[in-house]
Amino acid sequence: MKTALRLKALQIGMLSGLIILGVGLFETQVIRGGHYRKASEQNRIRLIRLEAPRGNILDRSGNLIATSRPAYNVYAIPEDFDPRDIPNLSQLLDLPENQIRFRISQARFASFTPVLLKQDVSKEMAMQIEEHRPDLAGVFIQIGMIRTYPQGEVAAHIVGYIGKISREEFATLDPSVYHYDAWIGRSGIERVFDSYLRGEDGGRQLEVNARGAPIRLLGEVDPRPGSDLHLTLDTKLEARLRPLVVNKRSAVLVLDLKSGGLLAAVSTPGFDPNVFVTPGRSSERLSLIGSKERPLLDRSLNGLYPPGSIFKLVTAVAALETGTITPHTTFECPGYFRFGPKSRPFKCWFSEGHGRVDLYTALERSCNVYFYNVGRLLGEKRLADYARKLGFGSQVPFELPTADGLVPDAEWKKNIRHDKWYQGETITLAIGQSYLLVSPLQILRLVAAIATDGRVFQPKLVKDDFVSIKADKKFSVRPETFKALRQGMLQVVASDKGTGQLARLNFTKLAAKTGTAQAPPGEAHAWFGGFFPYDDPEIAMIVFVERGKSGGITSGQIAKKVAHIYHDLYSPAVS
Amino acid sequence: MISIVPRFLKGIYWPVVFLTILLTALGIITIYSASFRGGGDYASKQLIWFLMGLCIFLMTISVGYRSFLNLSYIFYVITIALLLWVLILGEARSGAQRWIMLGSFAVQPSEFSKIATILMLANFLSNRSALQHQKRTLIACLILVGLPAILVLKQPDLGSALVFTPVMLAMIFLWGMKIRYFIFLFLTGTASMPFLWHVLKPYQQKRLLVFINPSIDPIGASYTAIQSKIAVGSGGLLGKGWLQGTQTQLDFVPEHHTDFIFSVIGEEFGFLGAIFLLLLFGLLIVYAFRIVNHTTDFRARLLALGIAMAFSFQIFVNIGMTIGMAPITGLPLPFISYGGSALVANFFAFGLLVSIYKERSIF
Numbered sequence: 005m006k007t008a009l010r011l012k013a014l015q016i017g018m019l020s021g022l023i024i025l026g027v028g029l030f031e032t033q034v035i036r037g038g039h040y041r042k043a044s045e046q047n048r049i050r051l052i053r054l055e056a057p058r059g060n061i062l063d064r065s066g067n068l069i070a071t072s073r074p075a076y077n078v079y080a081i082p083e084d085f086d087p088r089d090i091p092n093l094s095q096l097l098d099l100p101e102n103q104i105r106f107r108i109s110q111a112r113f114a115s116f117t118p119v120l121l122k123q124d125v126s127k128e129m130a131m132q133i134e135e136h137r138p139d140l141a142g143v144f145i146q147i148g149m150i151r152t153y154p155q156g157e158v159a160a161h162i163v164g165y166i167g168k169i170s171r172e173e174f175a176t177l178d179p180s181v182y183h184y185d186a187w188i189g190r191s192g193i194e195r196v197f198d199s200y201l202r203g204e205d206g207g208r209q210l211e212v213n214a215r216g217a218p219i220r221l222l223g224e225v226d227p228r229p230g231s232d233l234h235l236t237l238d239t240k241l242e243a244r245l246r247p248l249v250v251n252k253r254s255a256v257l258v259l260d261l262k263s264g265g266l267l268a269a270v271s272t273p274g275f276d277p278n279v280f281v282t283p284g285r286s287s288e289r290l291s292l293i294g295s296k297e298r299p300l301l302d303r304s305l306n307g308l309y310p311p312g313s314i315f316k317l318v319t320a321v322a323a324l325e326t327g328t329i330t331p332h333t334t335f336e337c338p339g340y341f342r343f344g345p346k347s348r349p350f351k352c353w354f355s356e357g358h359g360r361v362d363l364y365t366a367l368e369r370s371c372n373v374y375f376y377n378v379g380r381l382l383g384e385k386r387l388a389d390y391a392r393k394l395g396f397g398s399q400v401p402f403e404l405p406t407a408d409g410l411v412p413d414a415e416w417k418k419n420i421r422h423d424k425w426y427q428g429e430t431i432t433l434a435i436g437q438s439y440l441l442v443s444p445l446q447i448l449r450l451v452a453a454i455a456t457d458g459r460v461f462q463p464k465l466v467k468d469d470f471v472s473i474k475a476d477k478k479f480s481v482r483p484e485t486f487k488a489l490r491q492g493m494l495q496v497v498a499s500d501k502g503t504g505q506l507a508r509l510n511f512t513k514l515a516a517k518t519g520t521a522q523a524p525p526g527e528a529h530a531w532f533g534g535f536f537p538y539d540d541p542e543i544a545m546i547v548f549v550e551r552g553k554s555g556g557i558t559s560g561q562i563a564k565k566v567a568h569i570y571h572d573l574y575s576p577a578v579s
Numbered sequence: 580m581i582s583i584v585p586r587f588l589k590g591i592y593w594p595v596v597f598l599t600i601l602l603t604a605l606g607i608i609t610i611y612s613a614s615f616r617g618g619g620d621y622a623s624k625q626l627i628w629f630l631m632g633l634c635i636f637l638m639t640i641s642v643g644y645r646s647f648l649n650l651s652y653i654f655y656v657i658t659i660a661l662l663l664w665v666l667i668l669g670e671a672r673s674g675a676q677r678w679i680m681l682g683s684f685a686v687q688p689s690e691f692s693k694i695a696t697i698l699m700l701a702n703f704l705s706n707r708s709a710l711q712h713q714k715r716t717l718i719a720c721l722i723l724v725g726l727p728a729i730l731v732l733k734q735p736d737l738g739s740a741l742v743f744t745p746v747m748l749a750m751i752f753l754w755g756m757k758i759r760y761f762i763f764l765f766l767t768g769t770a771s772m773p774f775l776w777h778v779l780k781p782y783q784q785k786r787l788l789v790f791i792n793p794s795i796d797p798i799g800a801s802y803t804a805i806q807s808k809i810a811v812g813s814g815g816l817l818g819k820g821w822l823q824g825t826q827t828q829l830d831f832v833p834e835h836h837t838d839f840i841f842s843v844i845g846e847e848f849g850f851l852g853a854i855f856l857l858l859l860f861g862l863l864i865v866y867a868f869r870i871v872n873h874t875t876d877f878r879a880r881l882l883a884l885g886i887a888m889a890f891s892f893q894i895f896v897n898i899g900m901t902i903g904m905a906p907i908t909g910l911p912l913p914f915i916s917y918g919g920s921a922l923v924a925n926f927f928a929f930g931l932l933v934s935i936y937k938e939r940s941i942f
Contacts, residue, residue, distance in 0.1 A: 007880075010753050014884065015868045018891040022861045025898050026854060032812045032902045033850040040812025044826050044846075180782050209802075 052118060052210060053183060056203030057149050059230035061163050061193055063239040064265070064467065069159050070194065070277075072149035076130035079118040082108045084142030093140060096132055097122050120185060123283045124150055151187070151281040157274035158242050161302035162235070162404070162465065164192020165277035181205075190280065191300075193233065193465075196404055200470075203230035234467040236265025244569045245270050248562050253297065253550035255304035255444045256566060259452055259463050261541050266463045267570075271307070273299040303548070305400075306407040308441040312521025312555065313370045313503075314531040315391075315436025317450060317489060320363060322390035323378045324485040331363040331488040337373035343380075343427060350376055350431060353520075367492030370503045370518065372435050379434025384425060387433055388413035391440075394453075394479055395461075400445050401476045403465040409446060412439040437522060444546045447533050452544040453479050454489045455515075455535035460544075493517050494538050504532065506560040509567050513538035516563065518555035527551040532559035536567060543570060587641060590937040595866050599636075599914060599929050602859055603629050603922065606840070606915035612822045613836040613843045614917075621836050621917045628919035632926035639930025643938055647931060648878055651698035655723075658695040661688035662730040687920035689739045692727045694928050696743065697885035699723055700750050705878040709755030717760055720751055737783050738838075738896065738910030742889050749888040750881050783908075790906035803839075807901045811845030811853075818849030836917045838909050842901045853898075856915075860894050870936045879935040886928045 032040070061070035078097060085108060094101045099122055107119050121143070125133075130145050137143065151166055167190040169177065174184050182188065183205065189195035206227035210220070245256055249272045256270040273295075279288045292299055301307060323329045339357035340349035352358065352372040358365070366374035379387060388411050391397065397411035410416075412433065414425035432438045445463070453461040458479050493515035496504040504516045516534025523529055530552025535544040545566055552558035607629065611622035639647070647654070665688055700723060707716050724747040732740035748761070776784065789804060810826035813819070824846035827835050835843050845853050867887035871880050890913055897912040899905030911921045 006755065007753065010755075011868065011871060011880075011884070014749055014753065014888070015864070018864050018887065019861060021891055021895040022857050022864070025895060025904070026857055028899070028902050028904050029811070029845070029850060029853050029857075032808065033814055033845065033853065034816055036812055037815035037850070040809050041815055043809045044813035178782065180785075 052146075052208040054206040054208055054225075054227045055148060056205050056227035057229045058151060058166075058187070059201040059203065060232045061201070062232060062234050063159070063237045064235065064267075065238070065240075066234075067239050068154050069163050069235070069237070069239060070151065070153050073152045074147050075124040075150040076127065077123050077146050077148045078121045078125060078130075078133060079144055079146055080104075080108060080121050081118050081142040081144075086141050089140050089143070092136070093121075093143065096136060097125070097129070118144075118146075123148075153277040153281075155239055155243070156276045156278065157246065158239050159235075159237050159269070160274055160277045161271045161300075161304070162192050162237065162269050163277065164194040165190055165280040166194050166198075167280055187281075192302075192404060193235070197233055197466075197471075201230040201233060204228040236260070236263065236267065236465055236467050237269070238267045238573075241570065241573055242268040242270055244573075245566060246272070246274070248565050248569075249547075249549070252552070253303065254552070254562075255302075255307055255546070255548045256562070257304050257444055257448045257546040258566065258570065259448055259460070259544045261452060261456055261460050261535065261544055264452075264460050264462065264464050265467065266465050267543075269302070269304045271301070271303040271305075273297050275299045303550070304444045304546075305402070305404060306443060307548070307550075308407050308409050308443055309529050309548070309550070310438075310440055310521040310523055311436040311442045311447060312519035312529065312531055313372075313436055314447060314517050314519030314521075314533055314555070315440065315442070316367065316370065316375050316434070317454065317493075317517055317533075318391050318394055318396070318436075319375050319378055319382070319387060319434045320367065320489055320492070321394065321481055321485055322382055322387050324363075324488060325390065325481060326382065326386060328381045329363065329378060331491075334360050334362045335366075335374045335377040336360050337371050339373070341373045341376040341431065350428065363488065364492045364495055367489070367517065368495035368499050368502045370496075375434045376431040379431040380427070382430075382434070384413050384430040384433060387430070388416075394481075395449050395476070396440075396442055396446055400443075400449060401462055401474050402445070403471060403473055406445055407443045409443055410439060410441040436519060444548045447531070447548075448544060448546045451517075451533040451535055451546065453481070454486050454493070455541040455544050457483045457486050490515055490538070493534065497534070503556040504534070504560050504563075506556060507532065507534065507564040507567070509536065509564065509571075511571060512536050512567075514563075514567060516560075518560060520553070520555045527553045530555045530558040532556075532563045534563060543567075591640070592866070592870065592933050592936040595863065595870075595929060595933055595936075596636075598859060598863050598866070599926065600633075602856075602863075602914035603632070605844075605856065605859075606912075606917075608821070609840055609843050609847075609915065610836050610917045612824070612847060613827055613840060615822070624919070625917050625922070628922045631919070632923045635923055636926040636930040636933075639927055640934045640937065642934075644879060644882065644931045644934040645938070647698055648702050648882065651695070651702040654695040655699040658688055658692035659727060659730065662692055662727060664688075666730065666733055687918070689731045689734065689736055690918075690920040690924040691927075692731065693739070693742055693746070693889055694886070694924055694931075696724060696727050697746060697750070697882060697889065697928075700747065701878050701881035701885060704750060704754040704881055707754075713757055713760065716754075717751065717756065717764075720747055732778070735780050735783065736909060737779065738908035741896070741908060742892055742910070745892045746885050746888045750885050753881060753884050786907045790903075804900075804903060804907060807839055807842040808903050810842040811902050814846040814849040814853075816850045818845075818847050818852055821847050823847060837911060838897070838916065839901060840912055840916045841898050844915070845901065857898075860891075860913075864891055867932055870932050874935050874939045876935075876939075879939075883932055883935055886932060890925075890928070 057072050060068055063069055090101050090104050094104055104121060107121055133143065133145055153160065153163065166187045169182055169186050169188045173188065174182065189198035189201070194201065204227060206225040208221065209223040241258065245268055249256060249270060252272055254272050256268060257266065258268040260267050275292050279285045279292060337352055337358035339355045340351050342349050358369055358371045361371050361374055391411045397409055399408045400406045417423055417425045429438050433440060448463065449461055452463070458481055461479055462476055464473065494513065496502040496518065497508050497514050497516050499505065503518045507514055507516060514534055514536040515538045516532060519531030521529040521531060530549040532547040532555050535541045545563060547559040547563045547566065549558050607622050607625050610625050614621040700720060703719065703723065724743050728740045728743040806826060810824065813826060824843060826846050827843045844856060864887055867883055871883045874880060893910050893913055896905045896908060897910050900907045911918050913925050914922065
């Protein structure tokens with residue numbers, strides 16, 4: 005009985021839903037039908053999207069790196085457009101007729117959405133179109149913004165560039181944010197901070213007459229402009245650094261140790277990001293993408309190379325921290341190292357041998373045999389663990405994605421290479437060879453930490469407070485260890501037998517470590533990582549030259565010039 | 580062989596068969612009008628889906644609803660797995676992950692999860708007495724329904740996720756849940772509104788806000804609402820005629836072959852056409868209740884009621900949104916909207932109904 009009652013109630017409920025709909029339909033279609041009929045006949049409401057201006061990207065002193073400039077764009081609304089006007093329009097726009105036809109047919113599914121016919125036309129052309137507008141139904145000019153990178157190659161890798169979204173992206177992204185012709189950050193800052201830079205598009209609801217000319221503005225939503233982004237970079241500095249490494253494949257990183265902000269991140273060969281945003285430069289775009297020199301790769305953040313002797317800093321940290329050696333522990337360097345009397349010798353780079361050396365001297369002269377001994381005492385596992393503790397083998401927590409690199413150990417070799425780890429690999433790992441791969445940014449982090457007793461270990465790129473990158477764990481290394489390394493690094497430059505003596509400065513004390521990393525086939529990679537002034541470090545820098553032959557010579561000389569340029573810009577006439 | 584056919588046809592509830600076929604045919608005619616200019620040949624595709632639906636329909640009737648109820652646990656688990664799969668690997672279309680590609684067919688598991696959940700609930704509720712354990716049953720039902728509903732909402736498919744709520748309410752109501760529990764559900768539902776609001780995507784929030792105040796977003800969400808209302812209203816009493824609707828043909832109303840198909844019917848066939856469609860739907864509901872009353876199997880009653888509820892809720896929301904009586908949530912109009920999974924699932928559901936009628940005398 006109760007069930008029957010409840011069933012009745014449910015049936016009445018559902019049917020009354022339909023009756024309500026019927027009443028609603030009667031109201032909409034019969035009572036107000038005339039009103040809506042008129043509305044549909046006069047329905048000439050067009051939606052025009054108003055693109056939000058993209059935020060600027062500025063350097064530390066407010067110089068523009070990426071901004072937007074006004075451009076005249078020619079649009080047509082396919083529904084209002086008369087195909088008979090194509091020849092005329094083709095002449096005016098200097099655009100082939102089939103191009104115009106193609107573009108208009110592309111938007112066939114949204115025939116009331118304006119299609120872009122030609123972007124960034126000259127002012128004269130825009131005026132001509134305006135004059136002929138009465139004969140060209142559905143064609144109009146709208147001032148749009150075009151991205152421009154006024155400094156060209158400077159900071160191009162960091163800032164990145166934008167591009168038009170692809171069909172696939174349009175299908176997957178939120179259509180209320182990304183319309184079918186939208187720009188989207190493709191790399192670097194432009195990509196990572198896209199949602200922040202892009203703002204929110206607005207729109208205009210226009211009523212148009214039968215020829216498609218607007219007669220009344222019905223509604224408007226203002227676009228919300230994208231926000232500006234301030235970087236820690238100093239473009240003036242970078243602009244002067246780039247000539248030092250032009251025609252090389254290289255990376256130069258300069259870090260302000262007082263603020264932790266990255267001042268310069270040079271990567272050569274560079275590219276002009278304007279190529280990606282300027283209509284009509286697509287052939288340049290293709291040659292950039294296809295180039296064997298890989299100009300689009302940011303070598304400073306994402307280049308991965310064997311570190312060579314600069315990695316001895318890591319070996320030294322591991323040995324000092326584990327108590328394997330003290331700075332005064334000495335080993336004899338006869339110019340080679342053997343595991344046993346009959347095993348093959350591992351050579352020092354200086355075949356006559358360094359004699360009996362302690363840690364300071366070993367760093368100063370970059371003695372391989374000393375670190376072979378240290379490596380053997382440490383073992384591959386502890387060495388690899390310390391390398392990972394110091395941030396190698398994983399992404400640096402940074403505003404941009406960076407390469408993670410590789411720290412090998414026995415377990416890695418078994419899992420990936422399916423091979424046994426050999427003793428010889430432990431000692432070559434200790435001098436930064438083996439399978440090791442690091443990025444210049446990872447080395448910069450290490451040098452910065454050594455210079456500041458571990459205070460600065462996480463470089464930043466964006467000045468604005470809203471950006472917070474995940475803070476990494478501080479390196480747990482004793483201050484005495486850092487101090488010993490600083491002492492050794494000072495000797496590298498200050499001693500007349502030091503490998504970095506070519507970088508010696510006349511105005512202050514520079515401390516550094518060089519690296520000449522074997523990477524056959526081809527010449528060795530040249531590393532130089534240092535900081536100055538020794539007593540109160542302000543700057544840490546990395547100079548890396550791919551196939552640069554010698555860290556001490558090639559990179560050392562460049563590093564000296566880097567220091568001079570920095571000094572020029574930042575300490576004017578202190579003498 | 581020859582003797583099997585009449586036996587199979589014996590006891591078939593013909594009005595339901597005719598009505599579903601008539602509705603689908605109406606749908607195909609409307610889909611043609613909505614899409615013939617844009618290309619894509621949706622009408623022919625829907626015809627193929629219709630034939631497939633008929634096969635499922637006949638198969639369901641010959642297998643009988645009891646087997647499906649007995650296996651409801653398995654169906655339920657499978658559809659949950661498919662929903663999870665869709666979330667993880669599904670083919671993304673217009674920002675939502677709702678499809679699984681089976682060869683060249685795109686299958687939308689949310690359509691099948693509705694029926695699987697109804698089967699599951701019917702089986703579950705009929706095994707429990709309404710005289711005791713009301714609280715426990717309610718909690719169990721909330722979990723059984725909540726799981727697929729949340730997964731569907733995640734896709735995000737707000738419309739399909741909403742269907743689960745009235746279906747569950749109707750079924751536990753029939754089962755004999757005490758009225759005070761409904762009051763309790765209503766109060767907790769109202770209290771958790773602010774929380775649920777944040778679960779929604781920004782565009783879904785916008786659509787709901789626009790429903791309350793259409794002037795909030797004149798170029799975005801309410802543009803659709805206004806244009807579809809103009810479409811339906813401008814149809815007037817008799818309509819503009821097939822293929823003659825300007826609102827539809829000139830693309831003022833988006834998605835007019837799927838979710839906004841009713842705006843095409845309203846515009847091209849007018850009030851009379853729309854009322855005719857409502858009458859067909861009303862008859863289907865009446866027949867569904869006749870089937871409920873005809874059977875003495877309580878499981879079958881719950882099942883048939885759940886299907887009727889899901890069906891009428893979708894009709895109400897879908898037609899309601901085209902004339903501003905319901906917020907815009909992407910829900911297809913049963914049997915009419917383009918969409919293979921929905922059509923096949925609808926034929927499956929009504930196959931279950933017909934089979935309930937056919938097997939009513941077997942005890």
